[in-house]
Amino acid sequence: MYDDFDDEAASQNEYYSEYPALEHAWLYIAIDVRDMNLAKIGLTRRKSPLDRISQGKTYNPFLTLFASYELSKCTFGASQKELDDIEGYIHSRNAFGDPIKHLYTGRKSEWFFIHPEEAEYQIDWILAKRGFAVDNKVLYSHEIRHEKFNCIAVERMKKIKTIYRPNALVFSKMADEANIPFDMYRPYYDYLREFHQRDEDEKIYL
Numbered sequence: 001m002y003d004d005f006d007d008e009a010a011s012q013n014e015y016y017s018e019y020p021a022l023e024h025a026w027l028y029i030a031i032d033v034r035d036m037n038l039a040k041i042g043l044t045r046r047k048s049p050l051d052r053i054s055q056g057k058t059y060n061p062f063l064t065l066f067a068s069y070e071l072s073k074c075t076f077g078a079s080q081k082e083l084d085d086i087e088g089y090i091h092s093r094n095a096f097g098d099p100i101k102h103l104y105t106g107r108k109s110e111w112f113f114i115h116p117e118e119a120e121y122q123i124d125w126i127l128a129k130r131g132f133a134v135d136n137k138v139l140y141s142h143e144i145r146h147e148k149f150n151c152i153a154v155e156r157m158k159k160i161k162t163i164y165r166p167n168a169l170v171f172s173k174m175a176d177e178a179n180i181p182f183d184m185y186r187p188y189y190d191y192l193r194e195f196h197q198r199d200e201d202e203k204i205y206l
Contacts (some may be wrong), residue, residue, distance in 0.1 A: 010133030021077030033188035075133040167191035
């Protein structure tokens with residue numbers, strides 16, 4: 001496993017220290033199982049991101065979680081101000097592209113034309129570079145052994161990050177019970193099959 005490598009304790013960003021930490025603060029990635037080239041990147045103060053995306057199921061029955069980050073479990077938590085700033089940064093960062101706009105209002109949505117794994121990769125990086133810490137140690141790592149994990153101290157990140165990658169057959173059974181034709185969820189099904197064939201490093205967050 002991965003040992004602690006730095007003895008220096010994390011310090012809170014002074015800019016955010018004056019803002020109260022939220023009881024619940026999440027960043028999450030959701031997908032539409034019909035298209036793996038789209039990702040919804042959202043933030044919520046609800047007790048769970050499942051509560052948040054369940055709202056979307058009233059108009060999009062194909063929505064499911066891909067990854068979530070419980071920022072309120074970080075050493076210094078997260079304030080509403082920091083969530084707002086993260087959201088603004090994501091919407092302006094070239095790595096995600098422009099957010100998709102709502103057809104009738106022209107307002108920016110939380111959806112992007114990006115593969116959810118790339119969105120996950122970028123969000124890991126954003127949280128680490130912003131100085132988020134777990135167990136009073138920062139998520140960003142200079143250790144050579146963490147380079148293949150995008151310079152993330154994985155064992156720390158795993159304490160706040162959850163990925164959702166069900167077995168393809170288990171998901172297929174659930175989709176069939178929901179009367180969703182196989183051709184509609186095939187992109188996600190194929191992705192799950194490929195994912196679970198990867199080596200342990202590729203599935204390290206499971």
